[in-house]
Amino acid sequence: MLVIKWLQNFRSMPYRILPVFFILASMLYSCKAPGPSLVSGDEPLRRAKNIVLLIGDGMGLPQISAALYSNNNKLNLEQFSIIGFHKPHSASDLVTDSAAGATAFACGIKTYNGAIGVDTDTMPCYTIMEELKSRGYATGLIASSTIVHATPAAFIAHQPIRVFYEDIAADFLKTDFDLLIGGGKRYFDRREEDDRNLYDELRQKGYLVSDYFKESLLEINPTAKRPFVYFTADKHPLTHSAGREYLPESTNFALTFLRRRSDTGFFLMVEGSQIDWGGHSNDGGLLVDETLDFDQAIGEALKFAKRDGETLVIVTADHESGGLALNPGSEMNNLNLVFTTNGHTAAMVPVFAYGPSAELFSGIYENTEIYYRMKQALGIADEMKASGQ
Ligand code: MG
Numbered sequence: 001m002l003v004i005k006w007l008q009n010f011r012s013m014p015y016r017i018l019p020v021f022f023i024l025a026s027m028l029y030s031c032k033a034p035g036p037s038l039v040s041g042d043e044p045l046r047r048a049k050n051i052v053l054l055i056g057d058g059m060g061l062p063q064i065s066a067a068l069y070s071n072n073n074k075l076n077l078e079q080f081s082i083i084g085f086h087k088p089h090s091a092s093d094l095v096t097d098s099a100a101g102a103t104a105f106a107c108g109i110k111t112y113n114g115a116i117g118v119d120t121d122t123m124p125c126y127t128i129m130e131e132l133k134s135r136g137y138a139t140g141l142i143a144s145s146t147i148v149h150a151t152p153a154a155f156i157a158h159q160p161i162r163v164f165y166e167d168i169a170a171d172f173l174k175t176d177f178d179l180l181i182g183g184g185k186r187y188f189d190r191r192e193e194d195d196r197n198l199y200d201e202l203r204q205k206g207y208l209v210s211d212y213f214k215e216s217l218l219e220i221n222p223t224a225k226r227p228f229v230y231f232t233a234d235k236h237p238l239t240h241s242a243g244r245e246y247l248p249e250s251t252n253f254a255l256t257f258l259r260r261r262s263d264t265g266f267f268l269m270v271e272g273s274q275i276d277w278g279g280h281s282n283d284g285g286l287l288v289d290e291t292l293d294f295d296q297a298i299g300e301a302l303k304f305a306k307r308d309g310e311t312l313v314i315v316t317a318d319h320e321s322g323g324l325a326l327n328p329g330s331e332m333n334n335l336n337l338v339f340t341t342n343g344h345t346a347a348m349v350p351v352f353a354y355g356p357s358a359e360l361f362s363g364i365y366e367n368t369e370i371y372y373r374m375k376q377a378l379g380i381a382d383e384m385k386a387s388g389q
């Protein structure tokens with residue numbers, strides 16, 4: 001009714017005051033406070049050239065809180081101002097596993113627990129890492145578990161079951177990439193299912209390949225002329241507290257390396273893999289230490305992004321692990337941590353974003369949206385979604 005009345009007034013408005021009306025209206029419009037951009041994008045967002053996706057496996061809000069309050073109330077994560085939540089459930093279970101969780105980020109689809117880069121019919125999905133490589137981007141994966149473990153694997157491999165580690169390793173030979181740092185050397189060079197030596201095959205493909213047994217990662221300092229693979233362990237790398245040091249350092253190294261590898265841009269996934277294992281073993285000390293190590297890697301990514309200005313940094317988790325609570329009796333740097341399970345939980349997990357198009361990651365959305373919003377941030381239209389499939 002008000003609108004109709006206003007329109008009637010407008011119609012009867014003398015023509016001589018119309019210019020004043022338009023001037024006032026345009027002044028009002030230009031004074032509009034710059035609110036956060038909507039996902040649908042009524043204001044153009046600045047596009048990202050590079051993306052660093054950091055996944056803390058099992059790093060829910062309690063894990064972040066526990067690390068924060070065990071570290072004198074300080075985390076690099078506090079530097080983020082754009083924060084959202086995703087709903088981590090998978091196609092098969094309200095409580096996801098890391099395979100379905102990573103496939104949601106990598107492909108933008110909900111699939112069944114245990115699926116590595118395949119849909120609910122076990123058909124391969126085209127991952128963001130594969131697509132970006134084909135578009136000329138440099139791509140890389142870093143993990144503090146084996147590199148064939150569910151989270152990194154889902155970005156490049158396509159297998160119906162997550163424990164097919166040797167098949168997953170063989171998939172790394174099918175898709176080009178620029179950098180790989182993680183454990184699991186044995187799945188490449190001491191295989192049980194066939195006589196292939198994937199370590200040598202990678203070399204034959206032109207990769208510079210090395211490992212923990214030969215030389216320290218920090219001593220190599222490879223040029224960006226060749227793609228680079230480094231195995232940090234035969235199977236799983238050590239825990240941080242037992243001496244693993246490479247996650248923050250290799251994140252720092254990888255960012256510069258990947259930038260040199262392509263003028264188009266780069267995509268890097270860094271996983272803090274063992275936060276999850278602290279949840280499974282109900283080991284508060286382990287999960288706090290692993291979260292703090294991962295937070296150091298986050299700090300390296302932020303440092304790079306602040307200097308670079310073209311890099312979008314996203315930090316999230318696939319799910320929470322352990323049903324962790326910071327119970328009464330907790331004090332700063334002395335927490336009473338209790339667990340409700342030795343599995344995962346279904347709670348929503350936070351998403352932190354910094355850099356160009358970071359605004360896209362505020363709000364509450366499905367975990368699959370991470371994939372779509374990363375592509376939107378890069379300015380890559382998704383034909384599948386546009387056609388409603
Ligand atoms: Mg993982």
Ligand code: ZN
Nearest residue numbers: 058098276321
């Ligand atoms: Zn787990």
